[in-house]
Amino acid sequence: MSNQPTRLFSRLTPSTERTLADVLRTERAGGILLLIGTVAALIWANSAWSDSYEAMKSFTIGPEALHLDLDLAHWAKDGLLAIFFFVVGLELKREIVVGELRKPSTAIVPIVAAVGGMAMPAILYTLVNLQDGGSTAGWAIPTATDIAFAVAVLSVVGKWLPNALRAFLLTLAVVDDLLAIIIIAVFFTDDINFVMLAASVACILVFGFLASKRITYWWLLFPIAFASWAFMHASGVHATIAGVALGLMVPAIKAKGEKHALAEHWEHKWRPISAGFAVPVFALFAAGVTISSEAVSAAIADPVAQGVVVGLVIGKPLGIVLATWLVATFTKAQLDRGISWPDVLGMAFLAGIGFTVSLLIGDLAFNGERVEEVKMSVLAASLLAAFIGALMLFWRDRSYRKMYESRSIPVVGHDRMGDAHALAREIGGEAAPAPEDSERESH
Template sequence: MTSKPASRLFSRLTPSTERTLVDVLRTERAGGILLLIGTVAALIFANTGLQGFYENLSEFTIGPHALHLDLSIADWAKDGLLAIFFFVVGLELKREIVAGELRKPSTAIVPIVAAVGGMAVPALLYVLSNLGPDGSLQGWAVPTATDIAFAIAVLAVVGKWLPNALRAFLLTLAVVDDLLAIIIIAVFFSSDLSFLWLGAAIACIVAFGLLIRKGWASPFLLFPIAFAAWAFMHASGIHATIAGVALGMMVPAVARAGERTSLAEHWEHVWRPVSAAVAVPIFAFFAAGVTINADAVSDLVSSPVAHGVILGLVVGKPLGIVLATWLVATFTRAQLDRGLSWLDVTGMGLLAGIGFTVSLLIGDLAFGGENAEVVKLSVLTASVLAAALGAGLLGARDRFYRRLYERRSTPVPLPANRMAKPHELGKSVGVDPAEVGIEEAPEEKGH
């Protein structure tokens, strides 16, 4: 009886994931740069003579009192603009579940388990760091998130030669990570729940989905319904960004007759630049403005909250992701794809420790004014450390894959009277045939 061949971790990509990967790599790099610009601008404003203007601008209130929409500019960025970011997350989730890597259990198990491990271990490290009397357990969720914009931007700079499957692993992992973060926000950071407004929000979301399925996709019709869903969700006590996710999940992810791509994939292509280049950088500008002085550094060094956040993102994220992936490879038939190593997975785990956007959001929800400054500074510090460590390791792996490619491309010197056999190609340039997916030839028998 012939046994089934072992499946490979991070090997094949669905056509939908390949298209999305190219799209993400094209837009998120610019978005990551703009996100960095927004962060640097916030730090400049918060640490110069512009600090007063920055604080007044952040606290300036605008909007109608109805439905509690008289919000500060900073809250509009956090609750309003980030709804666009979460709408794109909802589109990604729908596409991945229907047509992407999360469609089949065999391909979904790795990023799901890795994302769970990448959340559980950071949360555990945070809790262990805050068990003392000076600690605060309410921030356990802060180091559990991954900022895909920053991570992809770093990867685009240092990972030109890395295998595409490894890049797609980071993308899919981040999508699952976002889903878990959404669940955490909805479950643990809802207050004064109003079922009346929640019902109104759900009704708008259902109407949004039904209209799309009927083919009525005019923005003049859908945008007012989407805004109403967001406003009602905000009034319900559940964080308003959840409405963005729910609306994204209502968009069809299967192409209809005569369509080249599904509506979810099309809208993801349209809205991703708005999210990456507008919504998230503006949110970062208002969220990352922390004053850096001797007192702030002292708090960073002494605060258990800061220790938990930094340990969770820099150590917990890669440890949880690698451990979870190793468990999948050990207790199932899955194996790492040929040519990949656990160093590659570790490098991706380190990049996943860039928690920035969602970590800042959860930190603000968890602490409000209390410990807000130290949480911001610890998230910034951890994200910089994770980016530097991940870039260093993946940069070294990128150079390895480049040398490997160049060695494979070297002409094979052979006698003029015969051609190379497949199993000789790898050996002739010093490459293990198994590493490039070539099976060893059977021993030749005499005639």
């Protein structure tokens, strides 16, 4: 039996490596589009055409007979985010079956870190809101992580960081999403229509049966998926839960003759729609808040806004780092070679970018009340967490680059690439090849 200590954030599974590349590529563009949608909403809501923004949000469309005559803001929140959560369900299924979450040894760190990164913000938020004027109803707002924004920041400042650290952020965010789904389903569901819920579950099971038999005609699966969403919406359970359940029903193991498992294939197909359309459009409807000196003063004095900022900016990184340290201490595990605790702290600050799910939970928690304060606090906290995390990871990124440049041997051809990859393995990352090497590989 080997006496070597367990390494935290060590070698990735082939499935996780493929997904890591796919997510970094797609979510980077999605993060930019999400930022564009957010800025557009803020400009529109604070312009001379703010009335048209509110009119657009309140425009109602849909069949009244099916109780789906919803305004566009609700279609974005309940409908488009169901696509986002469908991709989350596919991610969860793949990670649990073939990814980082299939083994306790690799799953324990992101799971414990995600739990710590949700418990600590909730605790700090609650403590802040024990004062006069506070409300504990929003305790779940600062528990979420927006992976699109976090990856967009990471792609700008972390080009030389170890891939294992990037994968840790993604896996932590997947577990974070799962816990957020549980919170939404358990704490933000009031009256349940069990008949409608049973009808939704039946549709989900039929969808899963057809997917398991590889009967994947879109004209058959899409109506069943939409029916499951509509029944879930009518049941009183948040409709996005149907998206997660549908994703979890998709097979994550390759059938005979398949190049990729169906869950991985559909995740690749639907992620661009989620990151490039569904989430940015949701941001366009959700992020518009009127910013004025009075509104800012009211938000600063509001315990709810204070709790959200403290929870995301302080609670998230503190909870993640503390939980990871506890795993390392009590399991005698060590950080992988080349990864240091400042790396973990910088990544933990990026996890404090709440935004998408935080805005959703804020809307569910206060049901139209304190909307301005919640939106401003989520935006301000996410920007501050992004700024601190970006500074820390930019500093660490420079350290990794200097380490590579100081230890690289200037040889030519294949040997140079071999040296780069050997050093990358030694420091725990995947160093980028030199420009001429990339050009050679492309031929």
